[in-house]
Amino acid sequence: MPEPSKSLLSVRDLRIQATSYPPGEAPKRITIVDGVSFDLEKGKVLGLIGESGAGKSTIGLAALAYGRGGAEITGGEVNLNGTNILALGKGGIAKLRGARVCYVAQSAAAAFNPAHKLGDQVIEASVKHGLMTKDEALKRALYLFRVLGLPDPETFGKRFPHQVSGGQLQRAMTAMALCPSPELIVFDEPTTALDVTTQIDVLAAIKHAIEETHTAALYITHDLAVVAQISDDIMVLRHGKTVEYGSVQQIIEAPQQDYTRALVNVRQATRKEAPDQSRPLLVVDDVSAQYSNGFKVLHNVSLHLCKGQTLAVVGESGSGKSTLARVITGLLPPSEGKVTFEGETLTPALKNRSRDELRRIQLIYQMADTAMNPRQTVRDIIGRPLTFYDGLRGAAKTARVKELLEQIEMGTGFVDRYPAELSGGQKQRVAIARALAARPELILCDEPTSALDPLVAEGILKLLMKLQEEQQLSYIFITHDIAIVRAIADSVAVMHRGRLVRFGPKSQALSPPFDDYTDLLLKSVPEMKLGWLEQVLTTRRMESAGN
Amino acid sequence: MMRLRDIPVTAWVGIFGILLAIFCALFAPWVAPYGETQVVGDVWQEADARFFFGLDNLGRDILSRLIFGARTTLFVAFAATFISFSLGIVLSFIAAVTGGLVDTVFSRFNDLMMSIPTLIFALVVLAVLPQHILILIVVMAVLDSTRVYRLGRAVALDVAVMEFVEAARLRGEGTTWIIFREILPNTLSPLLAEFGLRFAFAILFLSTLSFLGLGIQPPTADWGGMVKDNKDGIIFGIAAALVPGTAIAALCICVNLVVDWLLKRTSSLKGGRGDA
Numbered sequence: 001m002p003e004p005s006k007s008l009l010s011v012r013d014l015r016i017q018a019t020s021y022p023p024g025e026a027p028k029r030i031t032i033v034d035g036v037s038f039d040l041e042k043g044k045v046l047g048l049i050g051e052s053g054a055g056k057s058t059i060g061l062a063a064l065a066y067g068r069g070g071a072e073i074t075g076g077e078v079n080l081n082g083t084n085i086l087a088l089g090k091g092g093i094a095k096l097r098g099a100r101v102c103y104v105a106q107s108a109a110a111a112f113n114p115a116h117k118l119g120d121q122v123i124e125a126s127v128k129h130g131l132m133t134k135d136e137a138l139k140r141a142l143y144l145f146r147v148l149g150l151p152d153p154e155t156f157g158k159r160f161p162h163q164v165s166g167g168q169l170q171r172a173m174t175a176m177a178l179c180p181s182p183e184l185i186v187f188d189e190p191t192t193a194l195d196v197t198t199q200i201d202v203l204a205a206i207k208h209a210i211e212e213t214h215t216a217a218l219y220i221t222h223d224l225a226v227v228a229q230i231s232d233d234i235m236v237l238r239h240g241k242t243v244e245y246g247s248v249q250q251i252i253e254a255p256q257q258d259y260t261r262a263l264v265n266v267r268q269a270t271r272k273e274a275p276d277q278s279r280p281l282l283v284v285d286d287v288s289a290q291y292s293n294g295f296k297v298l299h300n301v302s303l304h305l306c307k308g309q310t311l312a313v314v315g316e317s318g319s320g321k322s323t324l325a326r327v328i329t330g331l332l333p334p335s336e337g338k339v340t341f342e343g344e345t346l347t348p349a350l351k352n353r354s355r356d357e358l359r360r361i362q363l364i365y366q367m368a369d370t371a372m373n374p375r376q377t378v379r380d381i382i383g384r385p386l387t388f389y390d391g392l393r394g395a396a397k398t399a400r401v402k403e404l405l406e407q408i409e410m411g412t413g414f415v416d417r418y419p420a421e422l423s424g425g426q427k428q429r430v431a432i433a434r435a436l437a438a439r440p441e442l443i444l445c446d447e448p449t450s451a452l453d454p455l456v457a458e459g460i461l462k463l464l465m466k467l468q469e470e471q472q473l474s475y476i477f478i479t480h481d482i483a484i485v486r487a488i489a490d491s492v493a494v495m496h497r498g499r500l501v502r503f504g505p506k507s508q509a510l511s512p513p514f515d516d517y518t519d520l521l522l523k524s525v526p527e528m529k530l531g532w533l534e535q536v537l538t539t540r541r542m543e544s545a546g547n
Numbered sequence: 548m549m550r551l552r553d554i555p556v557t558a559w560v561g562i563f564g565i566l567l568a569i570f571c572a573l574f575a576p577w578v579a580p581y582g583e584t585q586v587v588g589d590v591w592q593e594a595d596a597r598f599f600f601g602l603d604n605l606g607r608d609i610l611s612r613l614i615f616g617a618r619t620t621l622f623v624a625f626a627a628t629f630i631s632f633s634l635g636i637v638l639s640f641i642a643a644v645t646g647g648l649v650d651t652v653f654s655r656f657n658d659l660m661m662s663i664p665t666l667i668f669a670l671v672v673l674a675v676l677p678q679h680i681l682i683l684i685v686v687m688a689v690l691d692s693t694r695v696y697r698l699g700r701a702v703a704l705d706v707a708v709m710e711f712v713e714a715a716r717l718r719g720e721g722t723t724w725i726i727f728r729e730i731l732p733n734t735l736s737p738l739l740a741e742f743g744l745r746f747a748f749a750i751l752f753l754s755t756l757s758f759l760g761l762g763i764q765p766p767t768a769d770w771g772g773m774v775k776d777n778k779d780g781i782i783f784g785i786a787a788a789l790v791p792g793t794a795i796a797a798l799c800i801c802v803n804l805v806v807d808w809l810l811k812r813t814s815s816l817k818g819g820r821g822d823a
Contacts, residue, residue, distance in 0.1 A: 375733055
């Protein structure tokens with residue numbers, strides 16, 4: 001760990017508080033960040049990692065002397081090159097932000113002004129702060145576009161934000177942050193919203209640019225595997241307090257705290273692949289689907305799933321994996337082909353399906369927040385399918401609701417809670433209970449864990465696997481996370497641009513020889529070991545040289 | 548579930564005002580010191596110990612007429628607003644949930660109704676139809692429901708695309724369940740706010756119609772009509788018209804105080820959709 005005197009950024013005993021207004025109660029003072037200290041040297045990267053609510057973004061913004069949404073910095077020091085920036089006046093802070101300290105937000109698509117060209121936005125801060133003339137700034141932007149590996153760096157700045165892809169936009173935002181040659185950059189989950197295959201490019205570009213420009217950086221993420229590739233030091237945060245702080249090597253290879261160990265070892269749960277996959281429960285037979293405007297989103301997809309097994313559908317956003325689920329549920333009737341369930345053809349359109357057909361196939365959504373009516377209690381949410389399909393009422397219904405709550409490992413004390421009074425993981429559990437209440441045979445899980453923190457997601461996966469064993473449930477598990485696929489699937493379907501590129505039992509689908517896309521997808525998933533990024537990049541370089 | 552001491556003071560004021568008006572309406576013959584149409588003194592006689600608010604343009608006691616007027620004004624305004632909301636909400640939610648042709652037909656018909664000035668429409672229809680208080684209420688309600696429809700459709704469309712509505716459809720729920728159980732509870736906040744406003748408009752619309760001779764027929768007292776009867780007095784510095792005017796304003800404020808409180812309750816209710 002560096003000496004405080006030598007370090008560029010030195011945070012001492014940082015304390016950030018906010019006032020919360022819980023409904024029906026008196027306002028409460030809550031502490032978001034408590035007693036956090038760290039040092040960062042020039043040219044080094046510190047990774048801040050933790051689940052949502054750990055205070056990592058709040059710390060990142062404190063490095064810009066900024067408190068978001070009513071958060072107040074109430075104690076401690078943030079020293080940048082020996083000056084406490086928290087003591088600076090308004091003018092001093094304005095000179096600091098966008099010149100000496102820059103910020104890269106999670107969603108570049110939302111952070112760029114759609115009405116201005118990218119180039120103008122990239123150089124705006126540098127010119128406004130009087131750090132360079134417009135010509136100098138344009139030259140630097142061109143240099144940065146090259147370093148970040150953007151296509152056609154000469155003309156890239158002339159494009160509008162909607163004309164480039166998400167990954168390119170994220171790199172453009174990095175260029176914007178690097179343009180004024182800041183001493184420190186704060187990256188706030190820059191790759192979280194990107195697909196894995198894009199994420200790797202952006203990660204490589206950021207890493208290269210940091211090395212090239214000798215800027216120090218704070219890298220905020222919830223993904224330990226990502227931060228391991230890019231940081232020199234890591235600080236693990238939980239509930240606003242430091243859990244563990246050390247070098248990357250120490251954190252990844254020899255974590256001291258239980259919480260860190262749990263993070264490093266997440267997704268150890270594995271399911272043995274079912275040996276017999278010959279008698280299918282659900283068969284998707286040569287299905288194509290299109291929107292009402294004629295846009296075709298699925299092209300001749302055929303796959304099947306056996307009773308009591310899990311089919312994982314993998315692909316990037318826009319690959320048609322959610323559309324496949326919509327076709328099976330009947331929300332989007334197929335334009336060609338058919339879906340059979342236990343040997344009988346499923347009615348294509350939702351509104352023509354019988355109640356029993358509807359009951360047997362249930363869906364779990366990615367966002368449990370929006371999938372439950374905020375004005376119904378847990379009892380109403382879980383109880384409705386019981387009344388609707390089985391005619392349960394009164395005491396019998398309440399008893400069954402409580403039984404279901406036990407099954408999803410939540411206490412019966414939650415019966416009268418509203419969704420807003422539950423945590424993210426609890427909400428997803430209630431959504432699972434709602435699906436179970438219908439006594440389904442097949443549950444479609446549309447990314448049920450991707451909005452959750454890793455440890456919570458692990459709990460949900462374990463619950464789903466336990467339920468599968470107890471009740472012989474079949475799952476279609478839609479995800480973009482290969483690690484989950486490895487853990488829980490029996491068979492795997494890889495989708496790309498509306499087509500099925502690979503389908504088979506897990507052992508076959510995830511072992512070579514691969515098609516190009518599956519190969520790229522598998523190699524892009526960050527692994528929790530040091531030097532993984534370099535390895536992949538070297539292999540890629542060798543392959544392209546070989547071609 | 549709800550405790551009395553959780554009700555804020557402003558809401559108590561509103562509740563008290565509304566209860567007072569309802570009390571007056573129910574027990575008018577016993578509460579009022581004089582008869583509704585009884586002439587008890589000179590035209591526009593000043594207020595004194597016998598006549599609390601003075602006398603009106605025909606020498607009738609203003610306080611008594613105010614108390615009797617609460618009957619018609621409250622009944623017509625509440626009934627018209629209630630019917631217009633029921634009609635507007637049901638039709639707009641059906642349009643939003645069903646979409647397609649139903650939505651188009653309902654919405655364009657609504658546009659058609661709104662394109663005709665409300666007052667002229669009401670005058671024509673009321674002139675043709677027999678003069679009866681129920682017909683008056685229905686005409687006011689139908690005309691007002693076009694506004695409710697527009698708001699209802701806009702807020703319902705927002706909620707209808709949420710995943711919990713999709714989940715209800717996947718379960719196989721019918722339109723009625725989706726409208727009343729899934730969408731309505733999540734759109735109450737803006738609709739309640741609109742109710743407070745529409746109620747005030749209903750009182751004013753009623754008085755406008757009375758003014759033009761197509762609303763409440765004299766000698767029956769109603770607050771809007773009382774303003775009209777006594778408006779000429781203002782020129783001579785006689786405040787008689789201001790008394791029923793103040794009563795209308797006070798009732799509207801009371802209704803809105805209660806609505807504001809309900810609004811806060813529904814929007815802050817565990818996981819409401821924010822302070823709409």
